[in-house]
């Protein structure tokens with residue numbers, strides 16, 4: 001679904017520049033779960049940001065369904081994020097002064113959906129993550145696992161084709177992490193393409209494909225298993 | 232969509248309650264200053280202009296020797312009978328006001344038939360021959376004389392000095408409104424110019440202890456009280472008595488600031504009839520010819536007459552009659568006062584605007600900090616698909632709303648302040664009681680302006696927020 005062609009990303013750091021990605025070429029298969037692994041600082045998050053159109057590559061191309069994401073205008077990029085991508089962050093990143101329901105509604109409201117349809121879809125999404133009864137809670141009143149589930153509901157509410165999760169279980173205990181993982185895994189069955197950045201080999205094992213990064217380069221790639229077969 | 236932005240913004244205002252309120256208070260103070268100053272300013276202007284309107288814009292006043300003399304005299308009462316201590320001091324004040332005529336005015340000479348008439352020789356006791364004036368000057372339809380001087384009065388209840396007002400018969404006929412309608416409460420108006428008849432103002436009647444039919448001695452002449460005037464309700468002289476200093480300085484300030492400062496003369500000195508005695512001028516001239524009476528002539532122009540032409544005609548006629556005097560039209564006085572009031576209002580409004588700008592800077596500070604604090608939130612919004620314009624709008628609505636709240640609260644506070652302020656200012660400015668004026672344009676303008684100031688102050692921080700790189704914003708702590 002997304003193809004990286006010799007992608008480089010450099011960040012200016014005062015006098016010097018940090019090369020986060022140094023020529024990454026990889027393919028993220030459609031309707032599969034792909035794990036991105038690698039040591040800290042190897043460029044995993046950077047890769048995910050480029051895939052989700054949060055940032056543009058310094059050189060090389062990121063192609064999504066034949067579209068060069070780097071060439072989009074700022075408005076089209078926002079539109080891409082609003083309609084095609086759902087992000088899940090390690091730090092949950094819920095808006096602190098909005099209730100769970102409001103947080104989930106937010107992407108729809110930003111897209112200009114009506115209040116009633118937004119509410120209905122948000123409640124459905126909260127039901128998917130089994131948090132319908134926590135809808136009035138503010139993030140501070142929720143546990144980490146619950147916050148992450150709200151964040152997943154928020155990522156799903158737009159019905160995006162692509163779900164990008166950056167260490168979604170990094171701040172959670174193993175048991176809760178497993179639950180989140182199962183949730184993400186289940187998304188693939190509903191026809192979504194899922195990318196998970198993780199340090200956890202178990203998660204990587206669950207994935208259909210694996211991209212291993214080191215120092216901004218692809219260390220190894222493993223293609224998805226044959227069609228129809230699932231972990 | 233926009234409604235949701237508003238809701239989100241309200242949420243963020245609420246979540247930073249203390250700071251939001253402090254910001255709102257900053258705007259509130261500015262708006263309060265603007266509203267109270269403007270509404271009081273408009274109120275003063277309206278009140279003053281209304282009094283001119285009551286007199287009539289078709290009126291020309293011929294003051295005997297410039298307005299200043301009349302102005303200084305206007306509105307003062309001399310009730311030494313009722314208030315013996317203040318008597319001599321007040322008469323001194325009056326003496327100084329007569330200085331422009333070049334004479335000395337010795338209070339001890341009040342009541343003596345001849346006295347210092349030489350000192351005011353330029354003002355003929357009879358004043359202008361109004362009949363001739365009406366005939367000679369085209370555009371003049373009626374005219375009347377009104378004299379004032381201080382007389383000694385002996386009544387059954389008290390004796391002392393009082394202001395004697397001497398309207399001519401033509402004056403009473405043409406301009407009763409200038410004497411507050413000259414409304415008789417008991418008894419009758421003047422019946423016979425050949426008899427010693429006096430009409431007494433309400434307060435004077437009370438302090439002298441006279442009623443219709445009683446007898447009074449005025450400057451040694453015995454008079455029959457034919458009528459008592461209804462109370463004019465003007466409290467200004469009562470106030471003047473209790474706070475003579477403030478009153479005097481306010482008068483001086485107005486006189487100094489306004490070239491046509493006849494306002495107090497026209498609006499307060501004459502319409503307050505309560506502290507005066509009234510004798511027909513025709514009778515007074517017979518009894519006390521040569522007395523130092525200050526005579527003012529009031530002239531009414533024909534509708535549509537050319538003011539400049541009529542004024543010139545009057546000046547010529549005055550020279551012909553050998554009377555010294557300065558004709559001034561109420562229009563001119565009103566225009567110059569309006570101009571001066573407008574200037575004062577502009578200065579006050581500019582000062583108030585500075586307060587409003589300070590409020591705006593406070594708002595800018597708040598919004599800037601808010602953007603810094605919410606950087607990560609902005610990153611999240613962008614990650615879930617918010618466009619730059621939406622982030623911009625979110626912050627603009629936020630600051631605009633705070634501006635609006637400050638504006639509405641400031642409007643209320645300014646309203647209350649100006650209602651209280653006019654209570655105190657009315658007497659101090661000598662315009663009697665007046666109310667602040669809240670024009671619809673002021674209210675709408677202030678509310679709109681406070682929203683715009685709020686939004687503008689938030690514009691730069693909001694623009695910065697909207698331009699944030701989502702990845703960097705997300706990385707912020």
Ligand SMILES: Nc1ncnc2c1ncn2[C@@H]1O[C@H](COP(=O)(O)OP(=O)(O)OP(=O)(O)O)[C@@H](O)[C@H]1O
Nearest residue numbers: 011013018019020039040041042043044045046047
């Ligand atoms: N905005 C930035 N400015 C400067 N350097 C950056 C920026 N973002 C990332 N980097 C650098 O780019 C490199 C790759 O960062 P990235 O966040 O992609 O690593 P990562 O693999 O996600 O690491 P981790 O596992 O710790 O999250 C790092 O060396 C990092 O310091």
Ligand SMILES: [Mg+2]
Nearest residue numbers: 044045046166
């Ligand atoms: Mg990372």
